[in-house]
Amino acid sequence: MAKVLVDLKNICKSFDEMEVLHDFNLQIMENEFVTLLGPSGCGKTTLLRMIGGFDSPSSGEIYFDGKLLNGVEPNERPINTVFQRYALFPHLNVFDNVAFGLKIKKLPKDEIEKLVMDALKQVHLEDFAARKIDRLSGGQQQRVAMARAIVLKPKLLLLDEPLAALDRKLRQDLRYELKDMQRSLGITFIYVTHDQEEALTMSDTVVIMNEGRVLQIGSPEMIYNEPETRFVANFIGESNIVDGQMIKDNVCMFEGVQFPCTYKGFSKNEEVDIVIRPEDFLIVDKDKSKLTGVIDSKTFQGSIHEINIIDIKGTELTVHTTKDYPLGLEVGLIVDPENITVMKKPGVNVYSGVMEADQMVRISDDIILETDSELEEGTEVVVRILTQDVLLDDIDESDFEGIIQDIKKRDMYYDVYIKTGDKTIVSSTSKVHRVGETTGIWVKREKVIVNVEEDVENE
């Protein structure tokens, strides 16, 4: 069985009150190629810097090979990094750049020479040893950075968007080279990128992150075929995401048409999000399917045609096909049950409330929250807070407190039901809590969504 090489436990990180990583847990196996994928600002680079030793977590532990890594200086970690813009030393030539780490280790001269030339051979730069750094192309610089890191034979190599500065064609070539190198060296790679194509082609495991949290961990195929949240479905490839219901086990409905699918365990008629990839729709004659629409626009994209189809109810669906169809044609759409992904809607707490002075909203006598809404004092409102935005913390750090009534295990997290006064609030968290425990609760003010609404259902 594969050994755990890196174990991240409950990592939190804040910069000047800004929370960058929230209770982050991840295990990385030996010889694994793991990609941290997410939009900029999701905390992926911060996480990499903490493993490298350039930042320290606000709380939580990093274990490497079973040993605690917190507080260990970067020069004492058996880990090397390839930086985004390579950070090569401009005053040294290619050879001396690669030899830098070996010289610090004070190895004998002939051994350094042998190791450096081996590393340069590995990145196909053996003829460039005497070159100055500023006389190299971007791709060559990237290879020098790789050689400089692997020459030290680290157990773990961190790569921070190493291909981001290169042009598209070169990027694609280097992807395969990197993957090959990882296999032949037998080093664990942690690769950070915002490019989903890179992540899918190279990795053994993809970790999708957003706003400092893990959204989904899995193989590239898993992530692509079975996105668990709307965000993942949108971020990885193109997706049609439509509102639907689960009629019963293995039958879902969207756009008023029932489709067989492979999901069960939902409650009857539960509202869900349905995800279908553009390439998974098949265009057929309009009388061969109940789901029909008119071709509204199309673009030719080399290998495929992208066709936008407006459905009867005004929903726009995108279809990729290799065949061309005329504009304005009414067509039918069919989809294989396997290709329908059903996602739970994110949990939401809904309350009725009253606006108070100074942008505060009163939900009950115990719960008064700050909000960005500038509605007038006394306005009756509906307050919505996503369960994932309800954060549990120490009592003195929080907005209000409550007693945990119930905990339900979900796929990647727990739903924690907390009673505060006569209200119950649900929090989705990956941290383990106990029933009966008293906990502090807080919600960022921008996550408190306030609307004026007539009809209020208290959930």
Place this chain on the structure above:
Amino acid sequence: MKKKTVMDYISIIFVVLAFVIIYAPIILIFMMSFTSTYSLSEVGEGFTFKWYQSLFTTNYESLNIATKYIANTDSLKAAILNTFFITILSTIISTFLGTMFSIGIHALNKKRRTTLMVLNNMPVVNPDIVTGFLLLLIFVLFQTLFGLERGWFTVLLAHIFFSIPYVVLSVLPRLNQIDPNTYEAARDLGCTRLGAVFKAIIPSITTGIVSGAMFAFTMSIDDFVITMFVSGTEFYNVSTWIDSAMRRGFIPKGVYAYNVIIFLIASAIVLSNNYLQSRKARKFKEAV
């Protein structure tokens, strides 16, 4: 060919006039430095090298051995030695301190960096007379507190003080140009904190450090105002020495020779620098 207008002639005259005004005194100094007589009206009479020799020979005997290089004598030679002693030492110290200061500022967050840069630039925009006077006040205070007499040491401190901001101003832009991860890359490859600074950062910013040192050197070598305030009564550099000589109504001819030498050295540096730059640019073009 296009006919020249009146404006063309006027502009040519202005340019010529400007250059004459700048270069005529230099030519005059050149000629005086080779003229054996003292009077400005006898320029060019009696060609001689003796004023140049005087720079290196006069008054050896009158120097107390203990104070040979920081001599409290009124001779020009002593003043020249003093000047170079102060300039070289203050350049070395202020370049070192300024470089360290820059690296420190660079590592701070933006808000603190801006604050420190304002503090750094203040002495630069401050008129010398204010800086000199403030330093004088401080040294008077030092004198009462620690019995520190004004002399070569206070001049050295003052020169280091006013040179550091110029070093920072030329090192910091270079630091902003290098890869932001340079320090971390060195740490990652096994350097200690200090090792990363000396093995990776400083070698990457040598051009900035050299130009900072040149700034410090030129600021120090011709300083008059601040030295005047803080040197006390016994210590002279060339500028303050010429000033006091002029008060006595007599400029030794060695001053001309000294100025010619300094002018030639400065010109040589500028010209060779230009040559190197253009050669580099040409090479770069060939490479591209």
